[in-house]
Amino acid sequence: MAKVSIKEVAKQARVSAATVSRALSTPKLVNDKTLTRVLKAVKDTGYKPNRFGASLRTQKSGNVVVVMPDITNQVNAGIIRAIENEAMQAGYSVLLGDTQNIEARESHYGDMVTSGQADGILVFTPRIPFPVDENRQAFHDLPPLVNSCEEIPDDNINKVLIDNKAGAMAAVNHLISLGHKRIAAIKGPSFTPSTESRLVGYKEALNDAGIVIDDRYIITGDYGTDSGVVAMEKLLRLKNRPTAVFCFSDDMAIGAMNTLREYDFKIPEDISIMGFDDISYAKLMSPTLTTIKQPLEDIGRESMRMLLALMKGEQTTCKSITLPFELVIRQSTGPVPTS
Incomplete structure (x- = not known):
């Protein structure tokens, strides 16, 4: 049976x-x-x-579940390390779920909480990983849950985020300040809230500067290095190729830089490259990568601390934290080419 x-x-x-x-x-x-x-x-x-x-x-079970779309991504790796440090200090073990953005896998890890195999869950995907009562009125109807990075569109959920729109605007405004007008974007997958917020910021910065948005300059990637390679090749085929490219992740920026080197373009003399995340490789690239720094350790630390407070019953109202980002200027961005 x-x-x-x-x-x-x-x-x-x-x-x-x-x-x-x-x-x-x-x-x-x-x-x-x-x-x-x-x-x-x-x-x-x-x-x-x-x-x-x-x-x-x-x-209690003494376990917490962490639901990640890709544990091999350097951004997530930095967050996971901070989560585990906080969890271990509080006497908890971390059950890590690598879901590859597959909803069935997310639900599997959600079941571990509702069945009592874990006491709480950290969700880094844009979906609640278990069925939700449509008549739910407050966050008390959920097991201890904290959402981060990819925002779930629900005000009844505890969150630790950064302002992706503002971060993208800071990136594009930096390029505009250097004289660039033909600024391309290599964006992440459209189903991710972080991509959509960064795209809004990219467009808003251009609009504020009076720069016409050219849809040919917006190429879709998947946040991975290979997609940065492919996207940069598409941009180089344009008749009026961009003088600067804002990549929505450092991994895609690294892929784009490799393509430029392959075709003998100089960075930033010919084309400036801007990233987002500030992974460890960013400062090791040649030239070093200008980027938007996410506070990865703080994201992991604050998410776990919030979950601990929920599991202990110390937090009785829904809470949302927005952590600061930082514009890190390095060598990969420079003035617009004169010719």
């Missing part, structure tokens, strides 16, 4: 999986009408609570 999942119980009871978990672990936090519905669904489906979940009344 197939094992019944908590999602099936939630569907039959017309509530979220988190509400089912709460009804079974701390029923006093669930109203009588909902509790009755959940218990009936449990009985009708024959659901057997996970052994970890059954013990939630008396003890």
Whole structure:
């Protein structure tokens, strides 16, 4: 006989999986009408609570889940290190989920929280990784959860973010200050909120400077190095090629720089390159990469601290933190070419 999942119980009871978990672990936090519905669904489906979940009344699992779209990305690696440091100091182990932006994988790691195998979750993707009651009114209806980097569009979720739009505007304004008008953008995938915010910032900076936006100068990448290579090749084929390129990640900027070197273009004498993130390789490139620095360690540290406060019941209202970014000027950007 197939094992019944908590999602099936939630569907039959017309509530979220988190509400089912709460009804079974701390029923006093669930109203009588909902509790009755959940218990009936449990009985009708024959659901057997996970052994970890059954013990939630008396003890915690000692685990937290971190949901990342790509753990090999240098940006995420820096964040993960800070998360693990904070978690270990608090006596928690980190269960790392590399989801590759696949929703089924995200849900799998979300189930670890609702079934009691973990006490909280850090989400670095733009989706809540478990079913949510559409009538949910407050963040109290969710298990301990903190969202970061790729923003989930929900005001009832705790978040640690940077201002991607403002960061992009700072990047483009730096290029404009050097005299550039033909400024291209190599953007990330359109489904990521960070890409959309940076694209808004890119366009707004150009508009504010009275520079007409040329859609031929906007190329889609995937935040990876190879996509920077391909995108730069497309830009070089344009009749009026750009004099500066703003890459929405340092990895794509590194790929773009490699393409320019392959075709014997000088950086920044022929074309300036601007990145975003300030990964460790940025200052090791030749020339060194001008970029927008994300406070990666602070993102990991503050996200974990917020999650710890939620799990301990010390934070009783929804909270959002916006961390500062920094424009780091190095050698890859320079004045617009005179010819």
